[in-house]
Structures are given as C-alpha cells and as structure tokens.
Amino acid sequence: MSHFSPHSAVAANADFDVQEIRKQFPVLHQQVNNRPLIYFDNAATSQKPAAVIEALHHYYTHDNANIHRGIHTLAERATAAFEATRLAVKELINAREVEEVIFTTGTTDSINLVTSSYGRSFIQQGDEVIISAMEHHSNIVPWQMLCEEKGAILRVIPVTEEGELQLEEYKKMLNERTKFVSIVYASNSLGTINPVEEMIDLAHEQGAVVLLDGAQATAHLDIDVQQLNCDFYAFSAHKMFGPTGVGVLYGKRRLLEKMPPYRGGGEMIKNVSFEKTTYNDIPYKFEAGTPNIGDTVAFLKAIEFIQQVGKKNIAVHEHQLLTYAHEALEKVPGLKIIGKAKKKVSVVSFIIEGVFHFDIGQMLDARGIAIRTGHHCTQPLMDIYQIEGTARASFSVYNTTAEIDSLVEGLQRIVKMMK
Amino acid sequence: MSGTINEIQDEIIEEFAILEGDAEMTNFYIIELGQKLPPLAEKHKVEENTIKGCQSKVWLITAPEGERMTFEADSNSAITKGLVSLLVRIFDHQKASDIVDADLYFIDKIGMNRFIGTQRSNGFAAMIKQIKLLALVYRDSKEIVKTNATDK
Ligand SMILES: Cc1ncc(COP(=O)(O)O)c(C=O)c1O
Numbered sequence: 001m002s003h004f005s006p007h008s009a010v011a012a013n014a015d016f017d018v019q020e021i022r023k024q025f026p027v028l029h030q031q032v033n034n035r036p037l038i039y040f041d042n043a044a045t046s047q048k049p050a051a052v053i054e055a056l057h058h059y060y061t062h063d064n065a066n067i068h069r070g071i072h073t074l075a076e077r078a079t080a081a082f083e084a085t086r087l088a089v090k091e092l093i094n095a096r097e098v099e100e101v102i103f104t105t106g107t108t109d110s111i112n113l114v115t116s117s118y119g120r121s122f123i124q125q126g127d128e129v130i131i132s133a134m135e136h137h138s139n140i141v142p143w144q145m146l147c148e149e150k151g152a153i154l155r156v157i158p159v160t161e162e163g164e165l166q167l168e169e170y171k172k173m174l175n176e177r178t179k180f181v182s183i184v185y186a187s188n189s190l191g192t193i194n195p196v197e198e199m200i201d202l203a204h205e206q207g208a209v210v211l212l213d214g215a216q217a218t219a220h221l222d223i224d225v226q227q228l229n230c231d232f233y234a235f236s237a238h239k240m241f242g243p244t245g246v247g248v249l250y251g252k253r254r255l256l257e258k259m260p261p262y263r264g265g266g267e268m269i270k271n272v273s274f275e276k277t278t279y280n281d282i283p284y285k286f287e288a289g290t291p292n293i294g295d296t297v298a299f300l301k302a303i304e305f306i307q308q309v310g311k312k313n314i315a316v317h318e319h320q321l322l323t324y325a326h327e328a329l330e331k332v333p334g335l336k337i338i339g340k341a342k343k344k345v346s347v348v349s350f351i352i353e354g355v356f357h358f359d360i361g362q363m364l365d366a367r368g369i370a371i372r373t374g375h376h377c378t379q380p381l382m383d384i385y386q387i388e389g390t391a392r393a394s395f396s397v398y399n400t401t402a403e404i405d406s407l408v409e410g411l412q413r414i415v416k417m418m419k
Numbered sequence: 420m421s422g423t424i425n426e427i428q429d430e431i432i433e434e435f436a437i438l439e440g441d442a443e444m445t446n447f448y449i450i451e452l453g454q455k456l457p458p459l460a461e462k463h464k465v466e467e468n469t470i471k472g473c474q475s476k477v478w479l480i481t482a483p484e485g486e487r488m489t490f491e492a493d494s495n496s497a498i499t500k501g502l503v504s505l506l507v508r509i510f511d512h513q514k515a516s517d518i519v520d521a522d523l524y525f526i527d528k529i530g531m532n533r534f535i536g537t538q539r540s541n542g543f544a545a546m547i548k549q550i551k552l553l554a555l556v557y558r559d560s561k562e563i564v565k566t567n568a569t570d571k
Contacts, residue, residue, distance in 0.1 A: 033442040033443070034441075355497065356475050356496035356497065358474050358475055358496055358498075358539075359496050359499075362446060362498055362535070362536065362539070363443070363498075365442070365536075366443035366445075366446050367443060374474075417447055417450060418450070418497060
C-alpha cells in the first residue's frame with residue numbers, strides 16, 4: 001500500500017506529542033480577535049516550523065550566491081545546499097534517480113511544464129486526455145488550453161454523491177486514443193484519496209501516460225513514485241511545511257529525456273551559438289534561469305521535519321482529527337458534510353442550510369478560527385453538487401481535538417444566531 | 420424619514436461604539452440589522468437588480484419619490500444583508516442630489532474594513548457606487564425635466 005489505510009492506523013506512536021510539535025510553529029502562538037489562533041486552512045497552505053524559517057534566514061545571512069556557475073566558496077555552498085534538497089526530495093518520494101526531480105515554482109507550474117513540453121510534443125489532434133471532475137483548476141485549465149490548441153479531446157471522470165470517482169466510467173473512457181491521464185491523488189475540496197494505483201495500471205494498459213497531482217497528498221501520505229508507477233508527480237513545498245514559490249515535478253527519466261525544454265535561458269543549455277544550441281541534461285534542461293534558491297534550500301528542513309515526526313505518526317494523528325471532526329460536526333443542526341469518501345485526507349468540507357459559506361468564514365474568524373470558504377478552485381465540482389461553495393476545515397499535524405471543539409462551538413453559535 | 424444622511428450616520432457610529440470593537444459582537448449586530456430589513460419579493464431577485472463585484476448575491480431596487488428616492492435590498496448572505504441594510508437606512512427617502520454628494524464617513528469611524536475584510540469591503544464599495552450611480556442618473560433626469568420646463 002502506498003498510503004496508510006485509515007483503518008489500520010489505530011495507535012499513534014507513544015513518542016508523538018502534539019504540544020511538542022506546536023512549539024515548533026511560531027505562527028500558532030498568537031491571538032486573533034482576542035482569541036488564540038486556530039489554523040484550519042492547511043489545505044491552502046501549511047504553517048512553517050522554526051527550522052524552515054531559520055534556514056531561510058541562515059541562507060541569506062551566510063551562503064547566498066548564484067548556483068552551478070561559480071567557483072567561489074559561497075557559490076559552492078549554495079549549490080551544495082540546493083542539490084541537497086533535490087536529493088532529499090528524491091528520497092521522500094522514492095524516485096529512482098535524483099535527476100528525475102525537477103524544481104518548479106509549484107504544482108501549477110509543474111503541470112504546465114508537462115502540458116507545454118510533453119503535451120505539445122506528443123499529443124495530437126483526435127487524441128484523448130482524461131481528467132476527473134474533482135480536479136483543481138490547475139489540473140483543468142492547462143489541459144483545456146492544450147486540447148484546444150491541438151484539437152484533442154478532454155474527458156472527465158464523474159464523481160459519486162459521496163465524492164468518489166466513478167471507476168466504471170473511467171474504464172469505459174479508456175481506449176487506444178487515450179494518451180494522457182491527469183488525476184488528483186487527494187482532493188483539496190472533498191479530501192477523497194483516489195485509488196490511483198489501480199487507475200495508473202489501467203491507463204498503462206492502454207499505453208497512456210499518467211500524471212498525479214500530489215499537492216494535497218505529499219504532506220499526508222507515504223509517497224513512493226516507483227510503487228505507484230506514475231509517470232509524473234507534481235507537488236508544492238508550501239503545502240508541506242516548506243516555503244512558497246517552490247514545487248517539484250518528478251518524471252520518469254525515459255519521458256523527461258525525450259521532452260523538449262519549454263523555457264529557454266541560462267542554466268538549461270550546454271552550449272549556445274547562433275548556429276546551434278545544445279541543451280543541458282535533465283533536470284537542468286527544465287530549470288532555465290536562476291531558480292528560487294533560498295526557498296529551495298529551506299525546503300530541506302520541511303522534509304526533515306516530516307521525517308522526524310514520521311509519516312506514520314502524521315497519518316495517525318490526522319486521521320484521528322478527521323474522524324473526530326466528522327462526528328462532532330454532524331451534531332451541528334443543518335450541517336451537511338460534502339465529501340464522504342471511505343478514504344480521505346484530513347479535509348472536511350461542509351455547508352450549513354440557510355447560511356452563506358462566506359458568512360461562516362467571517363464569523364469563525366471573529367473567534368480566531370481560520371477556515372476557507374468558496375469553491376476552492378474546483379468550480380466544476382461545486383456545479384455538480386449544485387452549490388456555490390463550501391466552508392472547509394483542513395487539519396495538520398499541529399491541530400488538536402480541543403481546537404475542533406472550538407470550531408463546533410463556533411458553528412453552533414452561528415446556527416443559533418441565524419435562526 | 421428619520422433624519423439627514425449625516426444624522427443617520429452619526430446614529431450608526433454611536434450604535435457601533437457600544438460594541439467596543441469586538442469582532443464577533445459586531446458581526447452578530449450586522450446580522451441582526453439585516454434580519455430587520457424586509458425581504459425583497461422574489462420577482463425582484465433577478466440579474467438586472469444584482470450588484471456586481473460582491474462575493475454573495477445582492478439585489479437592490481429603487482423607486483422615485485419626487486426629488487427623493489426609495490431603496491430596497493436583499494442578499495443571500497446574512498452579513499451582506501446587514502451591510503446593505505445600513506445603506507438602505509441611510510439613503511432611503513433622501514434627495515437624489517444629497518445621495519450623490521454624500522460623504523460616508525461612518526465607514527472609517529466604525530472601523531468597518533477591519534471587521535469585514537478586503538473582499539467584503541470591495542463588495543461594500545460596489546454597493547455604494549451602484550446607489551450613487553442610480554442617484555446621479557435620477558438627479559440628472561430631473562434636471563433635464565426642470566430645464567425643459569423653464570424653456571417653455
Ligand atoms: C489539489 C491541488 N492541486 C493543485 C494546487 C495548486 O497548487 P499551487 O497553487 O501551489 O501551484 C492545489 C492548491 O490549492 C491543490 O490543492
């Protein structure tokens with residue numbers, strides 16, 4: 001199994017102490033509207049441990065230089081630190097080779113790299129691309145743009161009322177014209193963990209290439225790209241305790257090598273002349289220009305944080321929060337949870353009858369509770385449920401059941417007020 | 420009519436002062452104000468009466484009353500309804516020319532933007548703009564009628 005089944009995740013490691021973990025996150029220790037901050041907007045971006053913040057400070061205080069080109073000491077240090085993160089990412093997702101890890105600015109950028117380079121070279125008129133109805137806009141729009149340009153056909157796997165993909169429909173869609181399948185591993189709106197291993201195998205049987213959008217999965221599930229056997233895997237550092245502005249595209253060497261670069265500039269070349277320019281090897285071929293060195297260097301500390309706490313501990317704790325939240329929220333009169341898949345990451349979307357989602361967010365903020373409201377960049381999904389948006393609470397390793405109690409109390413007050 | 424635009428603004432400032440800047444109490448108070456605003460008939464809740472630029476749906480209708488104008492409004496959001504109720508309270512039955520010239524100092528005085536955030540502040544600004552635009556069009560149409568009358 002590439003992720004921890006909620007049902008097998010019963011007991012947390014005795015070493016796990018949420019209060020100790022909270023101490024590592026400076027931002028949590030503040031008052032908002034005269035109440036202790038409760039941060040439940042982790043699916044949008046997670047908070048950062050002190051080690052990450054200090055690493056950023058340390059880099060600019062001691063090591064800042066441009067990488068890969070210098071021979072001086074600082075350039076050596078900066079390059080070594082940058083490449084150390086690449087190696088840590090390789091290990092985190094168990095890529096076969098470090099060259100298969102490309103740094104981007106985020107999930108969105110990673111997906112656009114694939115549609116612009118792989119897509120424009122290998123997808124032709126009449127080919128079919130499959131996505132799902134629960135994709136984030138960043139895994140819809142780049143494919144729409146590509147399909148429009150190429151005259152290819154975009155097909156969409158429908159979702160059930162519970163918020164699971166309709167696999168039978170997916171199977172029917174797959175055929176010899178299917179060239180690409182691009183699917184979210186864990187949904188940011190519903191929390192659903194999709195059965196991606198099975199879906200990847202089915203796509204491969206038709207010779208299609210598969211990208212997984214791992215934006216919501218990477219901080220919460222154990223990721224092994226070799227076992228998943230996905231061809232591409234995209235994610236963002238900022239959703240897994242790292243800085244903003246850094247993302248990763250993992251790709252199988254075989255595919256990356258045959259893909260043309262999609263942005264030209266420095267770093268990505270071997271030799272430039274006006275007659276002929278030869279491109280650098282992977283991963284540099286795709287990393288034109290000076291990358292976001294400082295944030296990438298600090299990202300290492302986020303990966304180390306995850307490894308220190310342990311993926312298993314994170315999964316167990318978050319699953320406890322999720323189960324607790326589901327039970328507690330259902331007691332709020334008029335509240336309906338949107339997304340009740342059997343396997344979920346710690347995301348709970350809900351609506352309350354007669355209360356506009358935005359009002360829920362504003363009134364909780366008055367009690368120091370940060371949630372997100374709206375369509376969560378998944379408008380087509382909202383259309384399916386015939387709602388404009390939801391309120392969404394998403395939990396991380398530093399959240400507690402006591403905080404969920406405060407959320408429920410806040411919601412109960414809102415419901416009473418609205419009567 | 421319960422006073423001039425500025426008299427009503429001053430009333431509102433006094434009411435909000437009692438809340439002492441508590442975010443939750445302020446929200447609840449705004450919602451209460453909205454609950455007192457009579458709902459708009461369903462037939463008015465149509466596209467042409469919506470105010471663009473708001474997160475939630477806001478419908479606003481106006482009718483002439485001599486030199487003055489009347490306003491009714493509604494929203495699918497309780498907080499937005501409370502916000503637009505403040506504007507209805509201030510502008511209902513006022514002269515079009517006074518609406519056009521009104522300086523809404525109560526917004527800064529009560530520290531509104533702090534309670535409602537940027538997105539909602541933008542929506543609130545859109546409501547005010549819409550009301551002033553309606554008043555401008557009405558005032559000018561009245562003036563044209565007046566000039567035509569003196570021509571004769
Ligand atoms: C499932 C999913 N995919 C993609 C993205 C886009 O990530 P980023 O904005 O970091 O590029 C997000 C972020 O909200 C997401 O939740």
